[in-house]
Amino acid sequence: MASAGSAANAEAAAKFWSNFQHQKQQIKQMASRNQDISQRLRNLDTSLREALIYLPPYDQKQLTRDLDELRALLHKTSVDSSLMVSNGKSKAGFRFKSAVTRPAEPLMSPPAAAIPEANTRDCVADTKDTSYSFAGITGAWVIAELHGTSQTDCELRDITDSIIDLRPISHSLRALNCHRLQNTLVICGPFAGSATVRDTKHSTLILGVRQFRLENSNTVDVFVYCTSHPIIENSSAVRFAPLPTSLVSEMVLGELEKSGLGGLENCFDKVDDFNWLKRMASPNWSLLNTQVDCRTGKDAWLLVNQGSRPLDQALEQLLPNEKTNI
Known part of the structure; x- marks a missing residue:
């Protein structure tokens, strides 16, 4: 019964x-x-x-x-x-509108040549519901700007060879949706919502969420604070680790508490692979060896706070590579 x-x-x-x-x-x-x-x-x-x-x-x-x-x-x-x-014809349609969320440089200083103007034309914030969308970006170091205080969503799509820093808006997010990222670092502070990443290759993600899901992706490193079991589907060469200790400052701990995630178990190592139903461990994901991974060192993540190196050098050190394949 x-x-x-x-x-x-x-x-x-x-x-x-x-x-x-x-x-x-x-x-x-x-x-x-x-x-x-x-x-x-x-x-x-x-x-x-x-x-x-x-x-x-x-x-x-x-x-x-x-x-x-x-x-x-x-x-x-x-x-x-x-x-x-x-074509000169007027027709109503739906699209993200309004003010440009421009790449800013208060925290890091990549060369101007690394941020072509054309790469930022689709970074927009919809002030109608203060949602965020970053799209069509190549070779840029982008820092999101806060528009409004209401809970909203953020979308990243078609981004290559870039760093997207969402920490300034993370406390206002309820969902993060990523599509078609490649050779890209995404860093986001904790929020009490979900993150879904699809069709992504050779990228690194850093975030704190209630739910995390990765689909149709490969060679992705995920540094995460997740209060439920992370889910992967149709993905391979995925590695999980807790948030880098060099990024877990007093401010981040305070944000975890404010978001409602503080004090809850971090289930980063309890991954559910929807394509692997056998009792043995899934071959599609593993845990990063934080004892030897060069990115878990004390100074590695200072790159995203001080901009001490150009964009290409920061990506070379922080994205998945042979030196971090344990």
């Missing part, structure tokens, strides 16, 4: 599934009318991550695919709208 807890979970999962499908159909209809649906889609994404604690694994995969389908639809409509505008 099923327990009362499992019955309640099944009922909650069925209810969420029904509501999710209803929202999905409504979003599709809104997209067909070319309305702005980005905020509603982000809200749906957030609600799905909150429901992961009781959704069955199959439902998690299916609903995640549904979200990807909606994101693709949103992206296609945005591109179509942009093409019509570039």
Whole structure:
């Protein structure tokens, strides 16, 4: 006989599934009318991550695919709208708007040549709901600027050979979504939300979250404070470690407390691989040997605080490489 807890979970999962499908159909209809649906889609994404604690694994995969389908639809409509505008035709579309979040240099000083102006044109903040989007960046050292104080989301996509520092806005985040990062370092302070990373290669992530998920990625090092089991799917050569001690300052400890993560177990080493159901350890992920990894030294992460070296040298030292493959 099923327990009362499992019955309640099944009922909650069925209810969420029904509501999710209803929202999905409504979003599709809104997209067909070319309305702005980005905020509603982000809200749906957030609600799905909150429901992961009781959704069955199959439902998690299916609903995640549904979200990807909606994101693709949103992206296609945005591109179509942009093409019509570039052709001199006016057509309403949905896209992130408003003020530019420019690469700043108060903490680090890479050469000007390392931050071409063209690489920052898609770094924007949507002041309508104060969401953040950084896209189409190559060879830049970007520090996010805070716009507003309400809880919101941040998206990183199509970023290569760059450092993205989200610490100035981390306390205002509820979700971080990353797509198609390569040779990139992302550093983010703790926040009581979720982080999802997809289609990412040869990158390093530093963050503190409630939930972490990595999909369709390889050669990624994750320094994380995560209060639930990190999840990987269709990924390989992934390595996990706790936050570097040189970055865990009194300020970071205070931010952990304020975000509600302080005092909770860091489950960085309890990774669930959705593609590995055998009892033996998954070959797709491992733990970094913090005793010998050159990036866990006292001075390694001063690079992201003092900008003591150019961008390319910082990336060479902080991204996954043969010297850190233990």
